[in-house]
Amino acid sequence: MKRTTGYADAESDGQLLTLATQALGNVLVFEYPADAVLSRFFREHHVLGRRDRSFVAEWVYGALRRLRWLHRLCGAGAMPRQLLLAWLARGEGWPMRQFEGLVSDEEYQWVKALKAVELAEGSLAERADFPDWLCERLLATYDKDALLRLAQSLNQPAPLDIRVNLLKTNRDAALGRLRKDKIDAAPCPLSPHGIRIVGKPTLQKYALFLDGSIEVQDEGSQLLGFLMQPKPGEFVVDFCAGAGGKTLQLGAMMRSKGRIYALDIAQKRLARLRPRVARAGLSNVHPILIEHERDARLKRLAGKADRVLVDAPCSGLGTLRRNPDLKWRQAPDAIDEMVTRQKAILEAAAKLVRPGGRLVYATCSLLAEENDAVVDAFLASHPEFSPLSAQDILERQGIAAATDERLRLSPVVHGTDGFFAAVLARLA
Numbered sequence: 001m002k003r004t005t006g007y008a009d010a011e012s013d014g015q016l017l018t019l020a021t022q023a024l025g026n027v028l029v030f031e032y033p034a035d036a037v038l039s040r041f042f043r044e045h046h047v048l049g050r051r052d053r054s055f056v057a058e059w060v061y062g063a064l065r066r067l068r069w070l071h072r073l074c075g076a077g078a079m080p081r082q083l084l085l086a087w088l089a090r091g092e093g094w095p096m097r098q099f100e101g102l103v104s105d106e107e108y109q110w111v112k113a114l115k116a117v118e119l120a121e122g123s124l125a126e127r128a129d130f131p132d133w134l135c136e137r138l139l140a141t142y143d144k145d146a147l148l149r150l151a152q153s154l155n156q157p158a159p160l161d162i163r164v165n166l167l168k169t170n171r172d173a174a175l176g177r178l179r180k181d182k183i184d185a186a187p188c189p190l191s192p193h194g195i196r197i198v199g200k201p202t203l204q205k206y207a208l209f210l211d212g213s214i215e216v217q218d219e220g221s222q223l224l225g226f227l228m229q230p231k232p233g234e235f236v237v238d239f240c241a242g243a244g245g246k247t248l249q250l251g252a253m254m255r256s257k258g259r260i261y262a263l264d265i266a267q268k269r270l271a272r273l274r275p276r277v278a279r280a281g282l283s284n285v286h287p288i289l290i291e292h293e294r295d296a297r298l299k300r301l302a303g304k305a306d307r308v309l310v311d312a313p314c315s316g317l318g319t320l321r322r323n324p325d326l327k328w329r330q331a332p333d334a335i336d337e338m339v340t341r342q343k344a345i346l347e348a349a350a351k352l353v354r355p356g357g358r359l360v361y362a363t364c365s366l367l368a369e370e371n372d373a374v375v376d377a378f379l380a381s382h383p384e385f386s387p388l389s390a391q392d393i394l395e396r397q398g399i400a401a402a403t404d405e406r407l408r409l410s411p412v413v414h415g416t417d418g419f420f421a422a423v424l425a426r427l428a
Contacts, residue, residue, distance in 0.1 A: 013102055014101075014102055016048075016052055016055065016056070017081075017084070017102060017103075019045055019048065019056060020055070020056045020059050020060065020084055021080050021081040021084050022041070022080075023037075023038060023041045023056055023060050024059070024060045024063055024080045024083065024084055025080040026041060027060055027064065027325060028080060030325065030328055030329045033323065033325065033329075034060070034061070034064060034323065034324070034325040035323070038056075038057055038060065042056075050202065054200065058157075059084060059087060059088065059092075061157070061324060062087050062091050062092065063083050063084060063087040063091070064324040064325050064328070065129065065154075065155045065320075065324040066087065066091055066129050066155060067083070067129065067324075067328060068125075068126055068129045068130070068131075069119075069126070069129055070083045070086050070087060070090075070091075071083075072119055072122065072126065073086050073090060073114060073117055073119065074086050074114070082110075085099075085103065085107065085110075085111055085114075086111075086114055089111050089114055089115055090114065090115065096108075096111070096112060096115070099111055124139075124144055124147070124148070127148060127151075128147060128148055128150075128151035129151060129155055129327075130151060130327060131327060131328065133331075133332045134317070134327055134330075135147070137332075137335075137367055137368075137369070138150070138366060138367070140368055141366070141367075141368050146412075149412050150366070150410060150411075150412055153321075153410070153411035153412045154320040154321055154324075154411060154418075155320075155321075155324075156321060156411070157321060158218070158319075158321035158322045158411075158417065159196050159197070159198075159415070160196070160197040160199070160200060160201075160216070161188060161191075161194055161195070161196050161197075161216070161217060161218050161219045161222075161416075162194070162195050162197065162203070162214045162215060162216050162217065163191070163193045163194055163195075163214065163215050163216075163217040163222050163249060164193050164194075164195065164213065164214055165212055165213050165214065165215065165248070165252050165280055165281070166193065166252050166253070166255075167212075167252050167255065167256060167280065167281050167282070168211065168212055168213040168280075168281060169208075169213045171187060171192070171193065171194075171195065174195060174208060174213060174214060175187065175195060177207075177208060178195070178197070178208070181206075183197060183201055184197065184198035184199065185197045185198070186198075188219045188222075189219075189415065190219055190223060190399055190400075190401050190414065190416070191219045191222040191223060191226070191399070192397070192398065192399070193222055193225075193249070194217075194219045194222050195214070196219070203216065210279070211279070212279035212280040212281055215245065215248055215249075215276070215280070216245075217245050217246075217249065218416055218417045219414075219415070219416045220318075220364075220409040220414065220416030220417045220418075220419040221245065221246060221364075221417070221419065222249060223394065223399065223401065223407065223409070223416075223419070223421075224246055224309065224311065224360065224362050224407075224419070224421055225246060225249040225250055225253055226393070226394055226397050226399060227360050227362075227390055227393055227394070227407065227421055227423050228250060228253075228307050228309055228358070228360050229253075229307075229358070229393060229397070230250050230253050230254050230258075230306070230307050231254065231258075231306075232254045232255045232257035232258055233254070233257050233258040234254065234258045234306040234307060235258060235259050235261075235304060235305050235306050236250055236254070236258065236259070236260045236261070236305065236306060236307045236308070236309070237260070237261045237263065237301065237305045237307070237308045237309070237349070237352055238250065238260060238261070238262045238263065238309050238311070239263050239308055239309060239310045239311075239345065239348075239349040239352075240263070240264060240310060240311050240312060240313060240345065241262035241263055241264045241269070241270070241273065241287070242264055242266075242269045242273075242311075243269050243272040243273055243276070244262055244269075244270075244272070244273035244276055244277070244285070244287075246309060246311060247260060247262045247273065247277075247285055248276060248277065248280050248282065248285075250309070251277070251280065251282040251284055251285050252280065252282070254284060256281070256282050256283050256284045257284060258284055259284055259286060260284055260285045260286065261286050261288055261301070261305075262285055262286065262287045262288065263288050263290050263298075264287075264289065264290070265289070265290055265291065265292060267289055270287040270288075270289055273285075273287050274287060293344055293345045293347075293348035293349075294348065298348065298351070298352065301352045302351050302352060303351070303352070303353070303354050303355070304352065304354055305352045305353055305354060305357060306354060306357050306358070307353075307357060307358045307359075307360070308349050308350075308352050308353050308357070308358070308359050308360070309360050309362070310345060310346055310349045310359070310360065310361045310362065311362045311363070312341075312342045312345055312346065312361065312362065312363050312370075312374075313338065313341065313342070313345075314338060314342065314363035314364060314365040314370050315330050315334075315335055315338060315365045315367060315370060316330075316364055316365065317330070317364075317365050317366050317367060317418065318363070318364040318365055318366050318409075318410075318417050318418025318419055318420075319364050319417045319418070320418075321411060321417065322417070335367065335369065335370070336369075338370065339369050339370055339373070339374065342363070342370060342374050343374055343377060343378070346361055346374060346375075346378050347378070350378070350382065350385065350424075350426075353426045354426065355426055355427065355428045356425075356426065356427075356428035357425070357426050358388070358423065358424070358425055358426075359385065359423075359424040359425075359426065360421055360422070360423050360424070361374065361375055361378075361421065361422050361424070362407075362419065362420060362421035362422075363419070363420050363421075364417055364418060364419055364420075365418070365420060366410070366418045366420075370420075371406075371420040371422075372406070372420075372422075375387075375406070375422040375424075378424075379424070384426055384427050385424045385425065385426055385427070386424065386425055386427060387405060387406075387422065387423065387424055387425075388405075388423040388424065388425050389404075389405045389423075390403055390404070390405060390406055390407040390421060390422070390423050391403050391404055391405065391407075393423060394407075401414065402414070405422075406420065406421065406422045406423075407419060407420060407421035407422075407423075408420055
């Protein structure tokens, strides 16, 4: 994303570069998620206009995606400003004239020399811009060429996908309105409810968003709703609802008839769900705060739910296009602890499914230990559940996703975030 003259709301391009350096330095502490750090930074520096905030965010995220490569270019002890200049020079491809007057003479010569640096090929992890441990774990699923293709796709910015709320409008009508308002949009290739928008327009104050006609939701996430396939009048549980993006989709698919229990352990997340439910025009969503997966309140739901979704807390490594800091913030020990928690959550959620009901286990992870291993262990100890084919379920709804019995989405093949899902039926 190249900066050109005429867009600045800050005093100068030099000040913008200084602020971007500060923002990157704050993120590189890796104490909090990058999006939260940037949100706080922009609140503290409200003089930045929308375009300048966009530049800062893109520069920071670009550096995060290619951080290992940048450290090889600059040296292991490189400071945030050096990393940022290296990203602009080598990642964004700025010509030297764009650095004139922007940096000191010493920095100018440093950047000029950096442009001529040729690196040796490096290890597979270095070429992928992954930490060594993540590369090793992914090699259990991908061969070297496939892993590099995956890494390259994860190192690209994600598109902006939205989901149409069928209680309010339909996809053709929403597309027509978006195009009328000069927003470049097209149908998502997989989700019948999805629209992909070119660029990054601000939607929070857009009419279709404010009236609940659209919600931001990755196309891969939308497919989980079609695996659930809820019907009006059913009793559905979203076991790890979070802020409720998939809850809203399920409610709309049910035409706001029946009942959805949106469970979560975080009061703040459920608080964000309530206004979204109202905006979407749903009356069948019931947020419930639970302390943990063993909460006594879950006992009264045992064996009653027609469908249960477990979008399990996970490493989030399938979302690296949006959250590139995750590959640097995660650690092997944390993944192992996550797997233990995932197994406990799936075990608890399964108890809510009635005979003949459906259970969907999903993650936005690419790691086999969070996906197939969890499901395989569950099936081995629960003969009352049997797998259903995700591909067959989607194809019956007109969705031709290249997958198999278990849903496996990737940005390489599907253009979505990385998602995994297994559909299990409780025997009647």
